[in-house]
Amino acid sequence: MPNRPLVLPILFALLCLGIALFPLVGDTFYVRLVAKIVVLAIFAMSLDLLVGYTGLVTLGHAAFSGTAGYVTAALVNKAGIVDLPALLVAALGAAGAAALVIGWISVRTSGIYLIMITLALGQMVFFFFHDVAFWGGADGVNLAAKPELTMGGVTLLDLADRMVFYYVALACLVLVYALLFMVSKAPFGQVLRGIRINEGRTRALGHDVQRYKLAAFVIAGLLAGLAGFLEVVRSGFISPAHVNWHESATVLIVVILGGMGTLVGPVIGAAALVLLEDWFANLTVHWKLFVGLFVIAVVLVLPSGLIGLAGRIGALRWSQRLRRPGAQSAVSKGAEVAREGAGDA
Amino acid sequence: MREPILETRGLSRRFGGLRAVSAVSLSFEAGVVHAILGPNGAGKTTTINLLSGDLSPSEGTILYKGRDITALPVHARVHLGIGRSYQKTNIFPELTCLENCRLGAQARLPGWLNLVKSASHYGEIGERAERALALCGLEARAGAAAGTLSHGEKRQLEIGMTLATGPDLLLLDEPLAGMGIEESRRVVDLLKRLATDHTLILIEHDMDAVFSIAERITVMVNGAVLETGSVEAVRASPAVQAAYLGEEHAA
Numbered sequence: 001m002p003n004r005p006l007v008l009p010i011l012f013a014l015l016c017l018g019i020a021l022f023p024l025v026g027d028t029f030y031v032r033l034v035a036k037i038v039v040l041a042i043f044a045m046s047l048d049l050l051v052g053y054t055g056l057v058t059l060g061h062a063a064f065s066g067t068a069g070y071v072t073a074a075l076v077n078k079a080g081i082v083d084l085p086a087l088l089v090a091a092l093g094a095a096g097a098a099a100l101v102i103g104w105i106s107v108r109t110s111g112i113y114l115i116m117i118t119l120a121l122g123q124m125v126f127f128f129f130h131d132v133a134f135w136g137g138a139d140g141v142n143l144a145a146k147p148e149l150t151m152g153g154v155t156l157l158d159l160a161d162r163m164v165f166y167y168v169a170l171a172c173l174v175l176v177y178a179l180l181f182m183v184s185k186a187p188f189g190q191v192l193r194g195i196r197i198n199e200g201r202t203r204a205l206g207h208d209v210q211r212y213k214l215a216a217f218v219i220a221g222l223l224a225g226l227a228g229f230l231e232v233v234r235s236g237f238i239s240p241a242h243v244n245w246h247e248s249a250t251v252l253i254v255v256i257l258g259g260m261g262t263l264v265g266p267v268i269g270a271a272a273l274v275l276l277e278d279w280f281a282n283l284t285v286h287w288k289l290f291v292g293l294f295v296i297a298v299v300l301v302l303p304s305g306l307i308g309l310a311g312r313i314g315a316l317r318w319s320q321r322l323r324r325p326g327a328q329s330a331v332s333k334g335a336e337v338a339r340e341g342a343g344d345a
Numbered sequence: 346m347r348e349p350i351l352e353t354r355g356l357s358r359r360f361g362g363l364r365a366v367s368a369v370s371l372s373f374e375a376g377v378v379h380a381i382l383g384p385n386g387a388g389k390t391t392t393i394n395l396l397s398g399d400l401s402p403s404e405g406t407i408l409y410k411g412r413d414i415t416a417l418p419v420h421a422r423v424h425l426g427i428g429r430s431y432q433k434t435n436i437f438p439e440l441t442c443l444e445n446c447r448l449g450a451q452a453r454l455p456g457w458l459n460l461v462k463s464a465s466h467y468g469e470i471g472e473r474a475e476r477a478l479a480l481c482g483l484e485a486r487a488g489a490a491a492g493t494l495s496h497g498e499k500r501q502l503e504i505g506m507t508l509a510t511g512p513d514l515l516l517l518d519e520p521l522a523g524m525g526i527e528e529s530r531r532v533v534d535l536l537k538r539l540a541t542d543h544t545l546i547l548i549e550h551d552m553d554a555v556f557s558i559a560e561r562i563t564v565m566v567n568g569a570v571l572e573t574g575s576v577e578a579v580r581a582s583p584a585v586q587a588a589y590l591g592e593e594h595a596a
Contacts, residue, residue: 182460182461182463183460185463185464185465186459186460186461186462186463186464187451187454187459187464187467187470188457188458188459188460189464190444190447190448190451190464191448191451191457193440194437194448197437197438197439197440198435198436198437200435201431201435201436201437201506202448203418203419203420204397204399204419204423204429204431204435205423205448205449205451205452205506205507205509205510206419206420206423206424206449206452206453206510207420207448207451207452207457208418208420208421208457209420211457212457215458
C-alpha cells in the first residue's frame with residue numbers, strides 16, 4: 001500500500017493496545033492464552049524476516065528458539081542463575097551462534113534445498129538435545145526458578161509473577177516489531193526485498209546476497225532465541241518437542257496463515273492458531289483435523305493470509321458507498337491493492 | 346592507443362564438451378564504445394557474463410584497470426565500477442522505477458550492514474538514483490511500478506539501474522532487443538550520451554545502431570575472435586564479410 005503506508009503499523013498498535021488492556025477484562029485462563037499468543041507472535045515475526053521479507057522458506061526455525069530455551073533451563077537448573085540480563089545474553093548468544101552456523105551452511109542453497117537442509121540441520125539440533133543426557137532426555141525438564149531483574153537488592157521484575165511476565169512479553173513484542181520494521185526500511189531491508197523479488201539482479205547491482213542472507217538468518221535466529229527464552233519462562237518447561245520440526249512447521253504455518261512479509265500478519269496468525277486450537281480442543285478430540293481444515297481454507301481463499309481479509313472488508317465497504325455499476329470491479333481491485341500492500345509493507 | 350580499461354587473456358569457457366568461448370584475448374580502451382558482433386551462438390553473451398562475473402572462466406585471466414579480477418564475484422566487480430545490463434529484461438517488477446534505481450545506488454554505500462536509518466533518509470542514494478533515472482530518460486515514470494512499463498521503457502530502466510551503481514565501464518547485452526524504431530532511436534541517443542563519460546562494451550544485432558555508436562568492433566564466430574579493429578577495418582575485412590555481414594554491407 002504505497003499510498004497508505006501506515007495501515008499495518010496502526011493495525012499493530014491497535015492489537016497491542018488490545019493486548020495491553022485485555023487483563024482488565026479477561027479471566028486468568030484467557031490472559032494466559034494471550035501470553036502464549038504474544039510469545040508465538042514474536043517467534044513468527046522472527047521467521048517472517050526470512051520467509052516474508054527475504055523469500056527464504058526454512059523448516060528449522062525451532063532449532064534457534066529451542067537452543068535458547070535449553071540454555072536458559074540449564075543455566076537456571078544447573079548453575080542456579082536467575083539474573084534476567086545474564087540469561088537473556090546467554091540464550092540469545094546461543095541462538096545467534098546456532099543461526100550463524102546453520103545459516104552459513106544453508107544460504108548456499110535455495111528453494112526446496114533450503115527447506116531440506118534447514119530441516120536436516122534443525123533435526124540434528126533436535127537429536128542433540130534429545131540424546132545428550134545433560135539436557136534432561138526425551139521427557140524434558142521443568143524450570144526450577146523464574147528469572148528476575150534485580151538492581152541493588154531491589155527486585156524490579158520478577159517473571160514468576162504472571163502479570164509481570166505478560167507485560168514483559170508484550171514489551172518484547174513491541175520491541176521486536178519496531179526493530180524488524182526499522183530493519184525492513186533500512187538499506188539492509190531493501191536489499192533483502194531485492195533478494196526476494198530478483199536475487200540475480202540484486203547481486204548484479206553490487207550486493208553480496210550471500211552475506212545479506214546470512215545476516216538475516218542471524219537476526220532472525222537471535223529474535224527466535226528471545227521467543228524461546230520467553231516460552232520456557234512462560235511454560236516453565238522445555239522438552240525436545242520444542243526443538244522438533246513440528247514446531248518449525250507450526251511457526252511457518254502461523255506466518256503463512258497471518259500473512260507473510262507484513263510483521264502484523266504473524267501476530268494475527270498466532271492469535272488465530274492459539275485461539276482455534278483452544279476452541280476446537282473444547283469441541284472435539286479431533287481438533288487438529290479442524291485446525292488443519294481451517295488453515296487449508298485460509299490458504300485457498302485468502303492467498304495473502306488473514307491480513308488480506310481486512311483489506312477485502314475495507315474494499316467492500318468502500319465500493320458499497322460508491323454504489324456504482326462498477327462496484328464489483330472496485331472490490332476485486334481493492335482486494336488486489338490490499339494483497340499488494342500486504343506484500344509490500 | 347589509449348589506456349586499456351579491461352583486458353582478457355586467453356579467456357575460455359566450456360560447458361561440458363562445448364567451448365562457448367575459446368582463447369579470447371581482447372583489449373578494451375577506456376572511453377571507447379566497443380561493439381561485439383557475431384551470429385547467434387558465437388559466444389557474445391557468454392563473454393559478457395565472464396566479464397561481469399556472472400560466469401567464471403575455465404581458463405584465462407581478466408584485467409580491469411591493470412588489476413586481475415578473474416576471481417572476483419559479480420558484486421565485487423560492481424564496486425570496482427563494472428556495471429551490466431541484461432539481454433532479457435531483468436528488473437524488479439513490483440518496485441517503482443525509482444526504487445529499482447535506488448537498489449543500484451545503494452551498492453555504493455560504505456559498509457553493508459546498514460540496519461538503522463531508513464533508506465529514504467540517505468540523501469546520496471536518492472540523488473544517485475534520480476540522476477540515473479534522469480539519464481535513462483525515465484524521470485516522468487519515477488513512481489510507476491516497473492512491471493507496468495512499456496517494453497522500451499523497461500529496457501531504459503535496465504540501463505538506468507546499472508547506471509545507478511556508478512559504473513565506469515558498462516557491459517550492455519543487446520540494449521535494443523525487441524525495440525521499435527522510435528524506442529531504438531531514444532536508446533541510441535542515450536548510449537551516445539553515456540559514451541561521453543563511460544566506457545561501453547555492447548552486444549547488438551542492429552547494424553545501423555552499431556555503426557553509428559561504436560568506434561571499435563570485435564566479430565566473434567564459434568566462441569573465437571574472428572576480427573577486431575576499427576569500424577572501417579572490420580567492415581572491409583573479407584573474412585568478416587564472408588562469415589557474418591553478408592553482401593548488403595560488403596559495399
